[in-house]
Amino acid sequence: MPLFLAMLRNETAASPEKRAAALAGLAAYQRAPRPKPRPEKPVLARSGRAVLRDYGGHGQPVVFVPSLINPPLVLDLARGNSLLRWLSRQGVRPLLVDWGNPTPDEAALDMNGHVEQLLLPLLRQLRRPPVLTGYCLGGTMAIAAAHAVETAGLVTIAAPWHFAGYGAALEGFAALWDQAYPTCEQLGLVPMEVLQAGFWQLDPRRTILKYERFGRLRADDPEARAFIALEDWANAGAPLTFGTGRQLFDDFLSADLPGRGRWEAAGTTVRPETLGMPMLSLVSTTDRIVPAASAARLGEVREMALGHVGMIVGGRARKAVWEPLAHWLTTLRRTR
Template sequence: MFLELLRSETATSPERRTAALAGLRAYQEADRPAPRAPKPVVAQAGRAVLRDYGARGRPVVFVPSIINPPLVLDLARGNSLLRWLARQGLRPLLVDWGTPTPEHRGEDATAHVEQLLLPLLRSLDRAPALVGYCLGGTLALGAAAALPVAGVATIAAPWHFAGYGDSLDPISALWDEAHATCEALGVVPMEVLQAGFWQLDPKRTVAKFERFARLEPGSEAARAFVALEDWANGGAPLPFATGRELFDEFFVADRPGAGRWRIEGHAVDPAALACPSLSFVSTTDRIVPAASAPRLAETRNLSTGHVGMVVGGRARAQLWQPLADWLTALPATR
């Protein structure tokens, strides 16, 4: 799939194609550090678990996207939002969705909230704050409509899917092609999802490998690229029902933005949440356009991209510190 996109984007520039292929080869051959041991599990619901990043402080449950692994929030030594927040006196808890198999084919996005996320939250002895990244923010808003929480913050989360506009056309076409195969498999492979992301910004997909080809192997910049690219290319498949609901009911029909999504019988309306709420929105995001963001009590607009706002060079000043300040200032809960 990548090579097909590469041929299309560099059809008039063999020099760019050569450079991108050199970058791709360098990425494939780059050294990787040994993986870090996962944090301890403090709760489990089905295939999902809750991992504890701090033993004290206000519990803050981080809900990652159901696409790509959750570790973008704990990307690398020295670049981990979760470990940094723990040092600020908070208690980050990370939802790990586990690995779906064809046996989970009937679990849709709604089931991720009702059968996995809400039981994890109910296992805690104190109402937590929720922080959701990307589609994890969408799911966190669903959970906050059904369960009392101390507050909810979203980071680059889509809600008004109509805000994608015409950029959804290639994704819809891709789903039309892949639908029957995914239904037969019972899962939506990561390759299908990755191809959809590439279609949102194909020029950048090629250009990043051109840039990587020019980096000094083993340099700090090269190691950061490899860590981020490994995360972006990794991840478990989605249950087929999740893919169907996301593509057909969310992206196309905009059920959340139209006020037609319910969790445990509760209508999910971000503007009517009974707790403090904050939305971090990237004004330059190609994956989650600013027009799709939820309308919460507070909004912070950032000028970094979808992933850069969490792990980029300005992330600590633009996102980490403001988020820590907001979480610390939330009213005490029992």
């Protein structure tokens, strides 16, 4: 992890002892054994490199739209900690968008293209109008998709919309993109390391502390296994297409086109306040990745003091997010 090592060197507040402990934790994480990957869920629909995976269950189809950043499997992280598998037993039918891996040939494909060329064709293959549930940047794209296809409802979970709400962090994002732009343009892709640097600069001390703490855990501790599963997810992921990176940094983070009501996608201006469907927004008041000031707030809004990833896989996620979401979805089914 060269990026982590560079961050550790630059974190002046870390004492030599803390740096040594963090490095020991990093080494323990890298050496730790991993379970065999679970079989992938069957494909229900396909559009280019994107597929829709079927998690079973019965009732209202609910399409989960994950972010383009990091793999979609945070929604199905580990045995005993899977929102999608749990929901499949609660009277709904979860379906997961798997974006696949982009190639440099798709350099011009931006987020609009992901909505128009990949997501909407997947949704149009379903027999029933689904509820769209978007997590993080997937929620931003789900809002655009809901303008273009018949939808039974819309849920956003920690979805950025008012990008001006990032406040002082915007300057750091702009500097990062200025530095990375020439290389990314040449590659036709935005490597995961660029995005990781953006996340870590939001709170570098917290990143150091989590590895320091992991180094003190026993290898057979359930908390250690949970940490490994989550970090493997956070450190993985396909690159973004250059077009997606350019749109994210220039049109969203810099110009805030969505928040200003000026984002056009799928042939229309995306204005969520015009959507006439049941909507629910789950917002974290302690999120560093999508600060509360930046989050979409549509229809019924529920706030909670959980972190960005903790909303999905944390120890309090079931009570705070999973159960209220299942109740909202099953109630929606009964009232339609």
